[in-house]
Amino acid sequence: MYTGLLHLHNFLRWVILILLVIALVRHYRGMNARASYTPGDRKIDLFLMIASHTMLLIGLYQWFAGPLGLKNIQALGFGEVMKNASFRFFAVEHFVGMLIAIILITIGRAAGKPATAGVAQHKKAFTLFLVALILILISIPWPFREAVARPII
Numbered sequence: 001m002y003t004g005l006l007h008l009h010n011f012l013r014w015v016i017l018i019l020l021v022i023a024l025v026r027h028y029r030g031m032n033a034r035a036s037y038t039p040g041d042r043k044i045d046l047f048l049m050i051a052s053h054t055m056l057l058i059g060l061y062q063w064f065a066g067p068l069g070l071k072n073i074q075a076l077g078f079g080e081v082m083k084n085a086s087f088r089f090f091a092v093e094h095f096v097g098m099l100i101a102i103i104l105i106t107i108g109r110a111a112g113k114p115a116t117a118g119v120a121q122h123k124k125a126f127t128l129f130l131v132a133l134i135l136i137l138i139s140i141p142w143p144f145r146e147a148v149a150r151p152i153i
Contacts, residue, residue: 002066005058010150012055013140019048020105020133027129030122037117045125049109052102063095086147094148097139104132 063069068090108128141148
């Protein structure tokens with residue numbers, strides 16, 4: 001079960017990245033055109049939030065049940081985990097970075113909920129989604145990162 005969820009976690013990474021880029025483009029256009037929120041903007045934001053929350057639930061299961069999260073901290077101790085770059089990345093850095101990004105996505109999604117959402121809400125959502133995208137890109141175990149490399153697909 002753990003391996004299947006790991007593959008799903010990897011797949012959802014791409015879904016979230018694509019939805020984030022689409023949302024950023026839509027909010028950037030909304031800011032520059034001084035447009036109000038459209039139903040399409042709200043749907044993209046909603047799908048992004050649903051995908052990120054699903055990813056969070058899968059990630060929490062992996063952190064608690066998998067070998068690189070809580071079990072590693074319990075077995076080695078927090079001090080030893082922090083001394084090892086690979087263990088620290090999955091036990092702390094990836095977890096915290098992604099959690100903050102998901103919180104930012106949720107707040108950005110909430111910006112467009114009022115019926116009167118306009119330029120200010122586009123700007124707020126754009127800013128929050130951009131920071132979330134940067135955090136996600138930093139927190140992903142890309143194949144070029146030596147100690148924490150995971151395959152692209």
